[in-house]
Amino acid sequence: MLFKIMKVGHAMGIFSYIRIVLLWGLSVILLAACGGEPQVTTSYGVVEGKRDGNVKEYLGIPFAAPPVGELRWADPEPPQSWDGVREAKYKGHACTQWATGIPAFSPNEDCLTLNIWVPKGEGPHPVMFWIHGGAQSAGSSNELQYDGRKLAQAQNVIVVSANYRLLVSGFFALPALGTGEAINGNQAIKDLVAALQWVHTEIDKFGGDPNNVTVFGESAGSTNTCALLATPKTKSPQQLMHKAIMQSGACDTLGIMSMEEAQQIGMGLLEELGCLDDPEPLQCARDLPIEAIRGPIKYDLFTSFGWTLDEWPYRPGLVVDGDLFPASPVELVADSQGEIPIMLGTNLNEGSLFAGFLAHPDDAAGYATFMEARYPGQGEDIVSHYPFADYPSAGEAHAQVRGDLIMKCPTLNMARLYSTHNNVWMYSLEKDVFSVVMEVISLGFKRNAPELGVFHTADIGYLFEFPLLSGLFNESDRQVRNIFQQAWGNFARTGNPNGDEVPQWDAFDPERNNYLVISAEPENRDDFRQGACDYWFQVGYGF
Structure with a gap:
């Protein structure tokens, strides 16, 4: 009798084990059917995002190489490819903050990343590309108020937000000194053009429509939206933007500078840093830690709201460089005809x-x-x-x-x-x-x-x-x-x-x-x- 009970118990244990295995297998299948953690294969490698309700999020994706070392103040370079699966569940670093007052997550020169929110449903979805504000000196796409989930879900659009270099990192010009190259400024706008180029080639893989991209921004982000509207670089060789929304800011809100003006400001900073008399002034400045450059510049953002531009310790501004802006951005915008x-x-x-x-x-x-x-x-x-x-x-x-x-x-x-x-x-x-x-x-x-x-x-x-x-x-x-x-x-x-x-x-x-x-x-x-x-x-x- 005991033997029969043991046999029955053993059989029940096997059945229980099989049942657990089957349930586990079914859960794996169901998880896979639901998509599990969403993955997308980009031209640079696979990214794995996460789900937040009905919205898929892919955060902290690099759209350019880190602008550090010899790439400080250089035009943005394409990002490096990676092997395996890159986790895209957390936002990247904020760019170096030159003004204090806005909480910024882990500011760093290695900051050229973007975030993507994808709504439920079949695409291709319209794309809305957000540019944050902060007086060209502070802020990042990672701030809590710029979370794109609710807008993506409410309007069935893909929301993208991107970082860009700020103030000294993003608006620095210099003539050729020593054996160094000339620096033409407008790095912040070039970063945003690079981010739009990334969107143009990659967003279809996320369900977005690369032929329907709306750029929108607020304050300095609105100024930069205007700059992107003005530059020929967003129109040729590819049309990178198709609509624009400018919230509290225009091309000339923070002033527009000639190359000579911008280079004078750049040389003034090098003099303050003790690099102007170096045989290689640009290399001297590139070799400095970013905090050494930030030290004499940083200021309180909210205090600066009452200043005129002459009172800023370092003046940002769009530069008529003959390339990104072959003429004043205001003139370029005024000459636009039936495009956007x-x-x-x-x-x-x-x-x-x-x-x-x-x-x-x-x-x-x-x-x-x-x-x-x-x-x-x-x-x-x-x-x-x-x-x-x-x-x-x-x-x-x-x-x-x-x-x-x-x-x-x-x-x-x-x-x-x-x-x-x-x-x-x-x-x-x-x-x-x-x-x-x-x-x-x-x-x-x-x-x-x-x-x-x-x-x-x-x-x-x-x-x-x-x-x-x-x-x-x-x-x-x-x-x-x-x-x-x-x-x-x-x-x-x-x-x-x-x-x-x-x-x-x-x-x-x-x-x-x-x-x-x-x-x-x-x-x-x-x-x-x-x-x-x-x-x-x-x-x-x-x-």
Whole structure:
């Protein structure tokens, strides 16, 4: 009897074992059927990403060789191929940060990577290529507010974000000195061209459409979007971009320099580093650790928002180099004919962050003195165009000046120039917004500071659905989020923001200076800034 029980028990054990093996095998098959960890074979090797809900993520993929050693300040080179499977589950290094104030993950010169978010479903999907901001000095594609998952999922588009070299790393020019080669600057823009070239050749393997790429960016990222729109390098030998969205920034927001100007700034830095008198000045600078170069330059980003360009310890700017930009980027954009439709716009209170970190006087006389000190030779004119009596405080008046000078008037000028031969849609975000992040940052505001209002970067929180930046507390908040995501998605698909869930948005007409107010009650309006920009068009605008 015992023997029979043992035999039965043994048989049951075998069956249990077989059952476990079968279940394990079935789970492997099901996991494989579901895709497991997603893998894509690129021209450089296999990358393995991860799933986040219905979106596949491939993070930290190199699109260029690390710009270190002899490649510091050089044009980007293609990345090295790899054997086996490269893990693409974590974002790469941020590029070297020259301004402090934005949390950056492990900043490093080895930073030329991109991130890809792929929605569920069959492709080919429209591609939206994001460029981060940060005054050309700070920031990275790896910041939390730039996570592309929700936008990819909501609009069934592939979202790509890329890093680019910043400030001294990304805008450094030098004549040929010693036996070294001349450095022509614009490294940041060349990095972005390289990233777009990578997208052009590789994105179809991820389910993207290389013939439908929308470049979009905010602040410095918007300036760089404009630069990519201007350069012939994105049009030949391949068309690398097909649409553009510029959020709070134009080609000339941070100024445009001649090669001579840029090289003078580069030589000034070499002198400060003790390399200008070296027999090989460029090699001397390349041999220095990046922290030795960063040391005399680094500054607080938010403090710099109140500066003019002359006050920056190192001035970034697009350089008319005869190659990437054979003429001024503004001229190149103005001459573009029927090639690429654009959307562009600003936020109602763009200037609050650019004035809030300065202390302002209490009365009209102090305001007049303050404005003349900040803008020598222009103070009286500025006060006449922005009278103290029209604003609650000197800080509010100055915020309006800064918003027009840096963001709104460059944007309006861009719309006027480009709409001569191309389709343009302009907007103004005017929805009241609460931001946990900006409330903390504004604790550093000085005396008689402006209210934050609809601050610079408020659009990002809605577009990428990041509630710490732009709160999503009520139905009107969610309505604005939906307009941003849907209009941006419509534009990426068709080149026109109009369509489902978007109020009628009239194309820009330079006779009307019209724009869509994005708010809880969106509407089309005419006369953007009601002539205030005419003064800045005469005397010059930008930082």
